Amino acid sequence: MDTQTIVSLLLIFATFGIYIGIAFLTRAKQTSDFYVAGRGVPAVWNGMAIGADWMSAASFIGMAGTLMVLGYDGLAYLMGWTGGYLFLAMLLAPQLRKYGKYTVPEFIGDRYRSTTARVIAAVATIIISFTYSIGQLAGSGVVIGRLFEIDAAIGTMIGVVLIGIYAGMGGMKGITWTQVAQYIILIVAYLIPIIFISLQMTGNPLPWLSYGDVVGKLGEIDQGLGLSEYFMPFEENTKWQFLALMFTLMFGTAGLPHVIVRFFTVATMKAARWSAAWALVFIGLLYLSAPAYAAFSRFILMTQVAGSPINQLPAWTNSWIDTGLMSAADGNGDGILQWSELVIANDMVVMATPEIGNLGIFVIGLMAAGAMAAALSTAGGLMLTLSSSFAHDIYYRVFRPNASEKKRLTVARWSIVIAVVIAGITALNPPGVITQIVAWAFAIAGGTFTPTLILGIWWKRSNTQGAIWGMLAGLGGSLGYIFLSNYAGLSTLGIIDTGAGIFGVTAGVLTNVIVSLATEEPPVDMQEEALDMRYPEQMTYKNGEVWMDDESVG
Template sequence: MDQQSLVSLILILLTFALYIGISIYNRAKVTSDFYVASRGIPPFWNGMAIGGDWMSAASFIGMAGTVMMLGYDGLAYIMGWTGGYLLLTFLLAPQLRKYGRFTVPEFIGDRFDSNPARLIAAIATIIISFTYIIGQLSGSGVVIGRLLNLPASSGVMIGVVVIAIYASLGGMKGVTWTQVAQYMILITAYIIPIVFMSLQITGNPLPWLTYGNFVTELGAIDQELGLSEYFAPFDESQRSQFLALLFTLMVGTAALPHVIVRFYTVTTMKAARWSGAWALLFIALLYLSAPAYAAFSRFVIMTQVVGQPIDELPGWTEAWINTGLLEIADTSEDGTLHWEDLFIHEDIVVMATPEIANLGMFVVGLVAAGAMAAALSTAGGLLITISSSFAHDIYYRLLRPNASDKKRLLAGRIAIVASTIAAGVIALDPPGVITQIIAWAFALAGGTFFPVLFLGVWWKRMTAQGAIAGMLGGLGVTLGYIFLSMAGVTLFGIQDTGAGVFGVAANLILVVVVSLLTPAPPQKLQDEAVDLRYPEQMTYKDGEVWINDGSDK
């Protein structure tokens, strides 16, 4: 192992030890610890934990690479993911927190007083979270594969072991505080390289103010090479795909079960709103930095790598070629590297940037540790969601309602280990790049849950039959379109990553039509739906709003 790999490995092992130590210190002792951290997390720290949960391998590793390769068209990821948090913070999170349940399936089952709806929601949650976690394990494989100069698939199983250990030990309580630590590490690791790159290239340490100049220069270079201009809109995708992807990511964000459950860990509706506000701030730090990463990395490659003799390329290229994520060919047979001869996998851009810019061993190692923090933080939240859907919503609420806390915790931990191993096996040969796989999870979440959750809060006439029809129809249409698109069949130029637009439409139509064709729900359920819209000190009953302070209405 070379010196660089040793430094990176030491930093990663130190962070692994920190995460496992935090999980042991905050070990879940009762089910409320395991599922919702006993609802005792302050909004500031919960917002940071949400940021850690959210900054997945797709955000840390994949997003900057996607923007670098697609230019303007890659911005749909940034705008969609950020816009979704506004929907969630204002339209769903406070209301779902007021309802006081542990999981999204539990909310759906109790809101409509329907065990079939609960079961369908639990199965859909497992499918969505399982899809998402495949992307996280693929990300850990990219990091560890480069670290040990192995194929990326060989690094996946190491991530499987670490994730299974700390998620099963700490539950939501341990995962929450682990995610706080992971956010601090990943945001530091993400920002330091572009600060140094900005200093190197411009003399200004604020990349957010300088990278715009390089976008213009990249446009000129693209014109010289006969490429589509880096900042030209809709050159790499159709307008319909851009809008469909943006919509899919937005509604998917607002409906992701593992994100929603983070708002259950605070004390009040007000705390849920403040958690969302803090989360947006912490998330913005990374999302505003991704375009800078993309611009700087593309500029350095275009000016310092492309056009060089192939036998005199920088040393960092050899290490990445060994991972299979960078390919170089001499198609013109002139011994010179052209842009067309260079295949750069989107998932290596952030990881390779410190090496491209010669930032030193410590920075390279720090980025590796940050990338692992991003993959692990989201994976932890996803595993808790899978665990709670199985152990709480299916095992406890449907199969064994008299099960003890000890048995419920054991069932949850078994579900974590089993799902991690299964996802790891699939991640050995992932079906797509990280951002693509995770876009599928967002499409499935939006298509299955968004109309049901939104109307479940804001339309009291919605029925259990409508919810069931919507979830089944939305899930089926979304999955069907993803498979059709992968086979080459598309509508309006919309690719598999924009499938959510069809799933949401089908779900919404089915919910409304079936609800109107079936008898109205009992008055009690309608009153509970209206009650969700009021602050916690107010209660809706008997057609009137009551103040919960001991006084009259």
């Protein structure tokens, strides 16, 4: 085992010790701790936890690689995810916090007063969380596989064990504070390499200001090779796919149950709004850096690797070739590696950057620790959300309403263990790259939940039948298009599987509205509940008036 691997492992094990220690010290002792961290998390720390929960392996590991491969067309990921987060923060998070539930299925079940709606929402949450977690576990496999120069599948199973320990022990309370630590680690790990690469290549330590010059040079290199320029739009996908992907990610973001539940952990609507504001700051640090990673890495690969004699490639390439995420073969037999003969997996670009820039063993190890933090933080939140949907919304609220608190916590913990093992086995042979798998989860969330939540808050006429059939139509529309596109080659206007959400959301909205209008109007008190969510916590809507401090104000 070389020095680099030893240093990387020491850093990763040190961070693992921090996570497990935090989970132990803050372990859940009652139901409210397990599901919503006792509703006592300060806004700034909750914003940091949201940032860690949000910036998954797809963001940390896959985003820059996707931008490097797709160029302009990859910006749909950045715009969709960021725009969707604003959508969630403005139109859903504070209102859902005022309603005061533990989970998204619980909100839907109580808002529409329907056990059927609750169960459908719980099943959809399990599907979304399971799909999303496959990408995170696959990401952990990439990191550990590179460290040990072993198959990524073994690394995936190591991640499974870690998540099962700290998610099952700490619940939401433990995961919240673990995610705060994970955010600090992942953002430091993400920023240090790109700052040093920027300093090396441009003399400017601010990559956000310097990478534009590198993009211009990439355009010149592309012209010389007869390639489409890196920053030209709609070269990899059609305009309709770009828009559909952005739409899918935006509406999917607003419906992600594991992100929404984070806003249930604060004390007030005001704290929920401030959590959203702080989270946007913390998320922006990474998202503004991903394009710089893409540009710098592509430039180095095109100028220092491509064009080199096949037997004189940089030493770092050997390690990545061993992982199966990179291949370099002299296809035309001229002894020189051409750009077209170099195949780079999206998911290795960020992880390889410290080695590409020769930044030293400590930075390489720090990057590995950060990547693991990103993958584990989101996977932990997903597993808890999946567990909550089963243990709270199905087991407790439907089948065992008299179950003791101890029994409910036991079921919740075991459901995490079982779910993470099944997801880990699936991740051994993932059905796509990380960003693709994550896009599927967003499509399902957008089609199933976003129309139901938006209409449930902002349209008092939405009724139980509309919600039930709307969720089924949205879930079926998204899942159906994903399978038909991915496995049967279906393409409508060039829209592929990652843009499936546009069909699911459309089906969900239309079905909810049409069925609600065609069936009986909701009871007056149900409509007043919807109106009440729109007002600040000190105000209550009842009997056709707004009340504050026990006095009518409208």
